[in-house]
Amino acid sequence: MTLKPILIHPDPRLKKACDPVSTFDKELAALTDDMLETMYDAPGIGLAAPQIGVMNRLIVMDCVKEEGGTPEPMALVNPKVVWESEEQNVYEEGCLSIPGQYGEVERPKMVRVTWQDVTGAEKEQEFDALWATCVQHEIDHLDGKLFIDYLKPMRRQMITRKMQKYKRELARE
């Protein structure tokens, strides 16, 4: 398994819609393992393929945050929200591509999602609370959408300027 560098906003690859996955081979399974390892190492609870520059509809997540909790790694290929609850939930979201920045985002509290696993088998499940927020945040990445796109323009611009400065500093190191 290999840790992959995570793209930092602003990056054109984080603003693009991704292509569906059509080949379910060993490479896809290996990519999924790399993404999970990269996510756990960061550490984060979700990672979408475009965040490592792979423009395909693939996300990984594990929202078990309790110390000593049993990990529940999930890999969702071609995920799609097919139902969302009217009830909304507000979470303070962050993103591995926007390190150190957080903002409150309102999303449906529950969603039903269909996807394929790494072998191509069809799956369907309901997600609630943090899992629901996470899966929606990650699917947004596949459509080139970031959590800061839900914030007020002023706040979004401020975060983007901070990230531009952060990337200049990284480049100098």
Ligand SMILES: [Zn+2]
């Ligand atoms: Zn993110």
